[in-house]
Amino acid sequence: MPHCKSADTCLSHYLESRTDINTAFDRFAEQQVKCGFAQLGVCCRLCSNGPCRITPDSPKGVCGATADGIVARNFLRMVTAGAGCYLHVCEATARRLKAIGEGISPVPIRSKQSLDQLAAMLGIEANTTEEKARLVADGVLADLYKPRHEKMELVQFLVPQERLDTWNRLGIFPGGAKAEVFDALVKTSTNLNTDPIDQLLHCLNLGISTGLYGLTMTNLMNDVIMGEPEIRIAATGFSVADPDYVNIAVSGHSHSVFAGLIAYLETAAGQDVGRAAGAKGVRIVGMTCVGQDMQLRAGASGTEIFSGQAGNNFTQEALLATGAVDMVISEFNCTLSGIEPIAEAKQIKLVCLDDVAKLTSSELLADIPGQERELAQKLTRMAADQYRQRRAPGSEKIRIDLPRHGHQDVVTGVSEKSLVQFLGGSLQPLVDLVAGGRIKGVAAVLGCSNLAEGGHDVMTVNLTRELIQRDILVLSAGCTTGGLANCGFCSPSAKDWAGPGLKGVCEALGIPPVLNFGPCLSIGRIEMVAKALAETMGVSLPQLPVVISAPQWLEEQALADGCFGLALGLTLHLAQAPPVTGSPLITKVLTEDLPNLTGGRLFIEADPVKTAELMEGIIRDKLQALGVAA
Amino acid sequence: MKRKIIDCEKCVGCKNCELACMVVHSPDENLHQAYREGGMAAVRARCKIELTSGGRLFPEHCRHCREAQCLQACMSGALSRNEQDFVVCDAETCVGCFMCVMSCPFGAARPATAGDRVMVKCDGCSDRTFPACVETCPTACLTLGEEAGQDDGVVYVNPPQPREACG
Numbered sequence: 001m002p003h004c005k006s007a008d009t010c011l012s013h014y015l016e017s018r019t020d021i022n023t024a025f026d027r028f029a030e031q032q033v034k035c036g037f038a039q040l041g042v043c044c045r046l047c048s049n050g051p052c053r054i055t056p057d058s059p060k061g062v063c064g065a066t067a068d069g070i071v072a073r074n075f076l077r078m079v080t081a082g083a084g085c086y087l088h089v090c091e092a093t094a095r096r097l098k099a100i101g102e103g104i105s106p107v108p109i110r111s112k113q114s115l116d117q118l119a120a121m122l123g124i125e126a127n128t129t130e131e132k133a134r135l136v137a138d139g140v141l142a143d144l145y146k147p148r149h150e151k152m153e154l155v156q157f158l159v160p161q162e163r164l165d166t167w168n169r170l171g172i173f174p175g176g177a178k179a180e181v182f183d184a185l186v187k188t189s190t191n192l193n194t195d196p197i198d199q200l201l202h203c204l205n206l207g208i209s210t211g212l213y214g215l216t217m218t219n220l221m222n223d224v225i226m227g228e229p230e231i232r233i234a235a236t237g238f239s240v241a242d243p244d245y246v247n248i249a250v251s252g253h254s255h256s257v258f259a260g261l262i263a264y265l266e267t268a269a270g271q272d273v274g275r276a277a278g279a280k281g282v283r284i285v286g287m288t289c290v291g292q293d294m295q296l297r298a299g300a301s302g303t304e305i306f307s308g309q310a311g312n313n314f315t316q317e318a319l320l321a322t323g324a325v326d327m328v329i330s331e332f333n334c335t336l337s338g339i340e341p342i343a344e345a346k347q348i349k350l351v352c353l354d355d356v357a358k359l360t361s362s363e364l365l366a367d368i369p370g371q372e373r374e375l376a377q378k379l380t381r382m383a384a385d386q387y388r389q390r391r392a393p394g395s396e397k398i399r400i401d402l403p404r405h406g407h408q409d410v411v412t413g414v415s416e417k418s419l420v421q422f423l424g425g426s427l428q429p430l431v432d433l434v435a436g437g438r439i440k441g442v443a444a445v446l447g448c449s450n451l452a453e454g455g456h457d458v459m460t461v462n463l464t465r466e467l468i469q470r471d472i473l474v475l476s477a478g479c480t481t482g483g484l485a486n487c488g489f490c491s492p493s494a495k496d497w498a499g500p501g502l503k504g505v506c507e508a509l510g511i512p513p514v515l516n517f518g519p520c521l522s523i524g525r526i527e528m529v530a531k532a533l534a535e536t537m538g539v540s541l542p543q544l545p546v547v548i549s550a551p552q553w554l555e556e557q558a559l560a561d562g563c564f565g566l567a568l569g570l571t572l573h574l575a576q577a578p579p580v581t582g583s584p585l586i587t588k589v590l591t592e593d594l595p596n597l598t599g600g601r602l603f604i605e606a607d608p609v610k611t612a613e614l615m616e617g618i619i620r621d622k623l624q625a626l627g628v629a630a
Numbered sequence: 631m632k633r634k635i636i637d638c639e640k641c642v643g644c645k646n647c648e649l650a651c652m653v654v655h656s657p658d659e660n661l662h663q664a665y666r667e668g669g670m671a672a673v674r675a676r677c678k679i680e681l682t683s684g685g686r687l688f689p690e691h692c693r694h695c696r697e698a699q700c701l702q703a704c705m706s707g708a709l710s711r712n713e714q715d716f717v718v719c720d721a722e723t724c725v726g727c728f729m730c731v732m733s734c735p736f737g738a739a740r741p742a743t744a745g746d747r748v749m750v751k752c753d754g755c756s757d758r759t760f761p762a763c764v765e766t767c768p769t770a771c772l773t774l775g776e777e778a779g780q781d782d783g784v785v786y787v788n789p790p791q792p793r794e795a796c797g
């Protein structure tokens with residue numbers, strides 16, 4: 001069976017050498033024959049008269065549904081699920097902050113400054129830190145739980161007024177976020193809404209709550225609990241795992257779910273548990289986005305006990321196959337079920353902290369606010385026991401085969417605040433670089449990784465290389481960043497791959513050509529940078545000379561993120577069309593009519609060189625429209 | 631010569647063969663473009679999944695018959711047998727009399743659903759290295775292989791009972 005490639009050649013070689021394991025890279029080949037109806041989005045399974053598929057011989061479903069109607073509701077269902085995922089993370093974070101504020105959770109607040117700033121933005125005043133935390137959390141939860149007819153209140157400060165006006169004009173400013181998710185599901189059920197445009201507008205509505213709550217509020221609350229990102233140098237790749245330690249790999253999206261564990265491992269008592277098992281101590285190894293978040297904030301929390309980010313979503317099976325990990329804790333998505341047989345073979349304990357992330361063979365230990373300390377102690381003991389068992393003489397010894405992989409000098413900790421700080425207090429220097437023609441512009445390459453676009457991280461890396469060669473500074477958040485960092489793009493030496501203008505800037509500032517914002521949640525941070533840039537330049541978001549690309553989008557959450565970008569009025573590139581092309585109407589609205597609705601635009605292009613050319617052209621046109629010489 | 635072998639037991643009715651056939655006969659031969667702006671209606675799959683009166687799935691494909699009734703009925707000269715031994719239609723010459731449609735015992739010669747009044751039929755994917763339907767079939771119901779003892783260009787394995795008519 002041919003093996004799917006990765007842009008990360010070291011990873012590719014490692015996977016090829018490990019013929020004993022079966023990973024997504026093997027299974028991808030087995031799944032090559034695709035169902036065209038699913039790719040087009042024209043299959044409906046909503047009732048017992050179906051499934052119905054749209055063909056020339058059968059242009060309508062039994063109920064009369066057209067291709068446009070079927071595609072629209074399938075798409076809305078995907079966006080709804082994606083929005084629900086991010087809102088779940090936001091809710092969990094707010095519940096923790098509330099429990100801390102109420103004195104139920106023993107978890108510390110690591111950044112009072114963030115809390116003060118957040119409370120001030122929300123117009124919340126309180127006498128004590130605890131009360132402030134509680135009121136912020138209460139406000140977020142109240143908004144999330146509002147009925148649909150009551151509009152969200154808190155987050156209007158996160159977007160320019162012009163956006164609020166546009167959204168109100170289109171009627172897409174969301175009511176209570178969870179209620180919007182609920183009614184989207186109602187709307188897409190059998191023989192309900194058949195209006196494709198109404199459904200598409202609902203997608204944008206969900207995109208807004210995904211972005212403002214699921215992404216941005218989650219980040220801001222996690223900054224309070226876990227501390228703010230600080231720009232620093234960190235390590236990535238499989239080499240971050242040190243087999244002399246008890247290694248706990250983490251997977252998911254909710255940083256503060258680990259607040260208790262991190263606090264405990266920072267104590268001598270926590271480390272002693274590992275030492276008693278014969279290890280040098282206990283370390284956390286980053287896997288998927290929550291590892292990215294830890295990497296981002298490790299300047300403020302878990303500095304000593306966090307080894308670094310091993311890799312993105314599709315590296316996890318290989319990471320576990322190295323044998324260097326003793327336990328995996330998952331609290332949210334991107335934990336592949338493919339790790340289960342590998343964990344079994346390598347005697348790796350699988351634990352999940354939230355039933356939404358329950359794997360068949362993982363043990364569910366519910367994370368309950370207030371019981372963080374007990375849970376942390378239990379998890380640490382379990383990991384240490386696993387370490388002891390895995391290394392016990394006499395028992396079948398676990399072979400550790402850890403390749404030299406990754407980079408030691410990755411620049412991380414970039415956020416909307418740390419970037420401004422780094423630039424000396426405002427984004428003006430960045431604007432000047434573009435206006436002065438030293439760099440041609442700024443692009444965001446973000447979102448997931450998949451195997452479908454020429455291989456793991458292949459499109460992401462090729463597109464990024466093209467962009468930086470064209471003197472376009474790249475901001476990255478999500479699994480794209482994990483891949484780019486492991487391929488060297490977030491290390492200062494990557495300047496040599498950049499065009500002369502960008503290279504000069506990298507040298508002068510000591511930065512890599514790709515700025516690493518960490519997890520996919522940080523798409524919200526990039527939005528905040530965009531908003532600040534627009535304010536600095538005195539333009540609206542649709543006028544802003546930036547383009548975003550999610551070159552290897554994978555899943556439903558990415559589609560909800562994409563809807564956020566389109567609602568913001570940004571131009572979004574995808575390499576692979578979402579399953580909507582079976583509907584002429586939806587395709588037309590997304591790719592042609594959107595500029596007149598939100599100002600956003602979607603374009604699909606699978607070739608990295610053509611994509612980079614198009615992105616460069618879009619930035620140039622926007623600069624020209626603003627009268628800035630390009 | 632390799633022929634299309636159709637193992638009726640393996641068909642799950644996913645219709646991806648029909649879709650693939652439409653795509654390769656659409657203007658830009660691209661899945662995502664095929665449904666654009668009414669384009670879908672203009673191309674018609676040359677194969678069709680039928681349900682027999684006994685409730686079995688039956689992939690109805692042109693047999694490229696040795697004694698092709700359609701060819702014999704065609705008075706305009708549009709239908710001919712090409713070098714690869716496939717019975718093909720030249721749409722430019724077809725006058726749309728549909729004598730072929732009435733003659734084919736299998737319903738494999740069909741009128742176009744939109745555009746010019748012409749017949750459409752399987753061309754064996756003569757200009758491709760591999761028939762699109764075979765390439766796409768996920769269950770190996772459609773395969774290519776050597777199968778001796780039959781004259782037609784298509785071989786049916788495990789066909790439904792003769793009295794099960796196609797609906």
Ligand code: SF4
Pocket residue numbers: 044045046047048049050051052060061062063064065070190191
């Ligand atoms: S809801 Fe309509 S299109 Fe969907 S399966 Fe039922 S009849 Fe078919």
Ligand code: SF4
Pocket residue numbers: 691692693694695698699700701717733734735736737738739751
């Ligand atoms: S169209 Fe019908 S008659 Fe003509 S070759 Fe095909 S199966 Fe035979």
Ligand code: SF4
Pocket residue numbers: 650651654675676677691751752753754755761762763764
């Ligand atoms: S061989 Fe080609 S033309 Fe004939 S049914 Fe298959 S895809 Fe259609």
Ligand code: SF4
Pocket residue numbers: 640641642643644645646647648679689766767768769770771772
């Ligand atoms: S692609 Fe194969 S399994 Fe699917 S309907 Fe066609 S013949 Fe049957």
